[in-house]
Amino acid sequence: MTEACIITIGDELLIGQVVDTNSTWMAQELNKSGIRVARRVAVGDVWDEIWNTLDEEQQHADIILITGGLGPTSDDITKPLLCKYFNDTLIVDEAAKENVIRIFTHLNRPIIERNLLQAEVPSSCIVLQNTRGTAPGMWFNKNGKVIVSMPGVPHEMKGMMEIDVIPMLLKQFSFPTILHRTLLTAGVGESFLAELIKDFEMALPADIKLAYLPNYGMVRLRLSATGTNKAALEASINEQFEKLQELVKEYLVTNEDEPLEKVIGKLLLRKGKTLCTAESCTGGYIAHLLTSIPGSSAFYDGSVISYSYKAKEDLLQVDHQILEARGAVSEEIVSSMAKGALKNIGSDYVIAVSGIMGPDGGLPDKPVGTVWVAVGNGQKIMAKRFQFRFDRMRNIQLTASQSLNLLRKFILES
Amino acid sequence: MTEACIITIGDELLIGQVVDTNSTWMAQELNKSGIRVARRVAVGDVWDEIWNTLDEEQQHADIILITGGLGPTSDDITKPLLCKYFNDTLIVDEAAKENVIRIFTHLNRPIIERNLLQAEVPSSCIVLQNTRGTAPGMWFNKNGKVIVSMPGVPHEMKGMMEIDVIPMLLKQFSFPTILHRTLLTAGVGESFLAELIKDFEMALPADIKLAYLPNYGMVRLRLSATGTNKAALEASINEQFEKLQELVKEYLVTNEDEPLEKVIGKLLLRKGKTLCTAESCTGGYIAHLLTSIPGSSAFYDGSVISYSYKAKEDLLQVDHQILEARGAVSEEIVSSMAKGALKNIGSDYVIAVSGIMGPDGGLPDKPVGTVWVAVGNGQKIMAKRFQFRFDRMRNIQLTASQSLNLLRKFILES
Numbered sequence: 001m002t003e004a005c006i007i008t009i010g011d012e013l014l015i016g017q018v019v020d021t022n023s024t025w026m027a028q029e030l031n032k033s034g035i036r037v038a039r040r041v042a043v044g045d046v047w048d049e050i051w052n053t054l055d056e057e058q059q060h061a062d063i064i065l066i067t068g069g070l071g072p073t074s075d076d077i078t079k080p081l082l083c084k085y086f087n088d089t090l091i092v093d094e095a096a097k098e099n100v101i102r103i104f105t106h107l108n109r110p111i112i113e114r115n116l117l118q119a120e121v122p123s124s125c126i127v128l129q130n131t132r133g134t135a136p137g138m139w140f141n142k143n144g145k146v147i148v149s150m151p152g153v154p155h156e157m158k159g160m161m162e163i164d165v166i167p168m169l170l171k172q173f174s175f176p177t178i179l180h181r182t183l184l185t186a187g188v189g190e191s192f193l194a195e196l197i198k199d200f201e202m203a204l205p206a207d208i209k210l211a212y213l214p215n216y217g218m219v220r221l222r223l224s225a226t227g228t229n230k231a232a233l234e235a236s237i238n239e240q241f242e243k244l245q246e247l248v249k250e251y252l253v254t255n256e257d258e259p260l261e262k263v264i265g266k267l268l269l270r271k272g273k274t275l276c277t278a279e280s281c282t283g284g285y286i287a288h289l290l291t292s293i294p295g296s297s298a299f300y301d302g303s304v305i306s307y308s309y310k311a312k313e314d315l316l317q318v319d320h321q322i323l324e325a326r327g328a329v330s331e332e333i334v335s336s337m338a339k340g341a342l343k344n345i346g347s348d349y350v351i352a353v354s355g356i357m358g359p360d361g362g363l364p365d366k367p368v369g370t371v372w373v374a375v376g377n378g379q380k381i382m383a384k385r386f387q388f389r390f391d392r393m394r395n396i397q398l399t400a401s402q403s404l405n406l407l408r409k410f411i412l413e414s
Numbered sequence: 415m416t417e418a419c420i421i422t423i424g425d426e427l428l429i430g431q432v433v434d435t436n437s438t439w440m441a442q443e444l445n446k447s448g449i450r451v452a453r454r455v456a457v458g459d460v461w462d463e464i465w466n467t468l469d470e471e472q473q474h475a476d477i478i479l480i481t482g483g484l485g486p487t488s489d490d491i492t493k494p495l496l497c498k499y500f501n502d503t504l505i506v507d508e509a510a511k512e513n514v515i516r517i518f519t520h521l522n523r524p525i526i527e528r529n530l531l532q533a534e535v536p537s538s539c540i541v542l543q544n545t546r547g548t549a550p551g552m553w554f555n556k557n558g559k560v561i562v563s564m565p566g567v568p569h570e571m572k573g574m575m576e577i578d579v580i581p582m583l584l585k586q587f588s589f590p591t592i593l594h595r596t597l598l599t600a601g602v603g604e605s606f607l608a609e610l611i612k613d614f615e616m617a618l619p620a621d622i623k624l625a626y627l628p629n630y631g632m633v634r635l636r637l638s639a640t641g642t643n644k645a646a647l648e649a650s651i652n653e654q655f656e657k658l659q660e661l662v663k664e665y666l667v668t669n670e671d672e673p674l675e676k677v678i679g680k681l682l683l684r685k686g687k688t689l690c691t692a693e694s695c696t697g698g699y700i701a702h703l704l705t706s707i708p709g710s711s712a713f714y715d716g717s718v719i720s721y722s723y724k725a726k727e728d729l730l731q732v733d734h735q736i737l738e739a740r741g742a743v744s745e746e747i748v749s750s751m752a753k754g755a756l757k758n759i760g761s762d763y764v765i766a767v768s769g770i771m772g773p774d775g776g777l778p779d780k781p782v783g784t785v786w787v788a789v790g791n792g793q794k795i796m797a798k799r800f801q802f803r804f805d806r807m808r809n810i811q812l813t814a815s816q817s818l819n820l821l822r823k824f825i826l827e828s
Contacts, residue, residue: 011638012627014451015594016442017671021433023456028430037428038463040456042437045625049452056470073608073626074615114605132804153628155804180429191528194487201488211459212487213426214567224425257431276725283705284698287719291697294773294806302725304718305701311690311716311759315729345725359708390569392708 003038009068034175068152070135088122181241182257268299273348277303278341281355316340334372417452423482448589482566484549502536595655596671630815682713687762691717692755695769730754748786
């Protein structure tokens with residue numbers, strides 16, 4: 001089977017200064033085209049280490065996709081290294097040169113020598129023009145292996161993958177079909193789920209694999225199938241996926257590989273209803289999740305992020321005396337925030353949250369991680385207390401996912 | 415030099431279903447302790463591939479840190495594999511067993527056989543108790559190499575790294591000092607910066623390395639130094655960092671490795687002022703960035719996320735007629751949103767944004783990526799139009815960073 005390795009280059013990956021989202025995206029896209037990624041390797045801006053990694057990864061796979069190290073500055077060594085690796089010399093690529101000039105002219109910036117050097121490439125490579133930046137990509141065919149170098153800037157790499165790399169790979173190799181079906185459950189632990197579907201798992205055909213992906217108090221289950229007969233594979237994975245859905249139906253949130261906020265969006269669209277939020281402790285994170293979905297303005301009206309007491313009182317008409325008496329993190333306040341948001345934003349449904357995310361601000365009766373969530377509509381508001389116990393960011397994420405799930409159940413039951 | 419490799423295990427990493435934030439965090443923490451990460455490798459839940467990777471990575475480094483594959487379900491094969499790899503047998507660890515029982519009792523869930531199996535470990539390993547979950551970690555000392563296996567759940571892994579792994583590594587090995595100094599620039603391209611500091615870069619001592627990290631229209635510059643004499647190294651990197659700051663002072667945003675929202679927070683705290691936001695197209699992302707900072711309630715009051723026209727009118731008193739005449743993405747509306755937020759939330763400074771993030775919603779005179787940003791205070795509101803050209807998520811991120819930078823300049827000049 002023809003497989004791929006992804007090599008990402010940059011010291012920033014090895015000192016943890018940036019999160020590597022490039023190889024995640026690449027793996028996703030390759031997978032959709034039937035190209036299995038066997039390994040992902042990150043190495044620093046160190047000549048010998050990149051060189052050795054190039055040697056080694058060719059033992060593991062026939063397709064080596066590299067990102068990073070193509071910038072115009074001296075810490076970018078990928079291009080000279082590849083040139084040397086393939087015993088080649090650099091030549092100017094005229095189309096790449098025109099591209100550099102076009103971009104700098106458009107930006108109204110002076111072109112310096114350093115920018116024009118971006119248009120140099122090893123003479124033996126196929127040049128992949130960069131529609132979104134100045135550094136061209138390079139495609140090498142050597143000894144039956146394909147080695148492709150792309151820029152590390154995410155949107156430049158993405159354009160190149162979509163326009164050139166994946167279509168060219170599909171032309172040059174033949175790949176099997178890879179299919180995935182994923183569902184999301186809530187309200188049940190991984191071990192309990194495993195017991196529930198033990199017999200199903202034992203009886204799975206050899207070409208179908210089951211994986212458990214727990215996160216934020218929920219568990220995703222994924223079936224993956226690999227084969228050559230697409231129609232048969234599809235029929236087989238669908239049959240198994242039906243069985244799986246039936247087994248976990250009590251806990252099923254969605255039978256697609258989609259985040260909870262998208263499930264909510266689809267539910268609201270189907271009902272022709274809209275949602276608003278009133279967020280204190282999550283500080284806009286729930287709004288951000290909802291508005292990350294293209295077209296979310298059709299079901300999401302907006303939010304009041306009431307971090308201060310004044311914002312709670314002026315924008316949500318939360319009662320000053322109750323705020324003083326019960327504190328912002330209380331059933332009364334979160335319910336009152338929900339009512340205020342419904343009234344002022346005029347949506348059909350609402351989520352309101354108020355809590356203590358940490359690291360500071362905990363109280364004896366309300367330790368860090370205490371969160372009140374209210375969900376409801378014009379007829380009914382229901383509130384629930386959660387107690388999380390993690391760091392600030394994780395508490396924010398857990399509050400978001402648990403409150404979205406609470407709303408989901410409320411909508412389905414109302 | 416004693417170096418580390420990080421191996422992350424899980425098919426989800428190779429099909430792009432999750433972003434690997436574990437190894438980013440681990441790399442950060444190791445780096446702080448002087449432990450260089452030489453490579454990061456992700457492999458699937460495949461017996462031979464994990465086995466081979468274990469063999470290979472020991473050629474690259476003396477410390478191998480593994481996460482993932484320790485769950486209670488059948489797709490988790492790390493523990494049986496390590497047991498076989500070290501020719502060992504599984505035994506029950508009493509402390510780990512007590513931990514499983516304690517957790518399930520606390521959660522009020524029945525304990526099944528599968529959960530108790532979590533307490534089994536190869537007899538030759540040092541058991542690392544898991545304070546945040548059921549799967550214990552395993553530390554193996556073999557042939558001068560250290561191989562550590564940890565759970566893939568991020569907060570469980572983090573607890574184990576902090577409590578056991580890093581302190582134990584520091585005891586067993588001696589590491590050099592690694593120092594970094596990072597600054598952030600805005601308003602200048604990478605190539606131009608490189609020209610500006612060319613002589614400085616050429617003259618850097620051999621033990622100091624410079625890196626360029628461009629993102630969201632800004633460029634971070636990082637100096638990294640490695641050595642054994644901590645005091646001398648510190649003096650040397652500080653001296654170079656002073657020179658670098660001087661060279662780029664016109665574009666300097668901060669001389670610390672911190673995000674822009676933290677720069678804003680510190681600036682506001684120093685002035686004793688507060689900020690509010692009114693977000694349309696960023697949908698809460700700016701609020702989320704600001705409230706991700708612990709203690710942000712001291713400088714951030716809240717936001718109105720006015721996704722719908724009604725929310726803009728009711729919560730920010732934006733004029734209905736202007737909204738109809740000029741459209742939501744216009745100088746008039748974004749300025750009006752800014753004024754409305756200042757008035758209703760009562761802060762000293764404000765950021766307001768309105769734009770078309772895509773993929774849909776573009777107009778002939780306002781294509782996708784058109785964004786109006788207003789920043790100001792009670793005395794003055796200034797607005798600026800931006801034209802981005804990327805995908806929805808990147809447009810949201812660029813709008814956030816550019817508007818925060820605009821506010822930063824406004825505060826400094828006002």
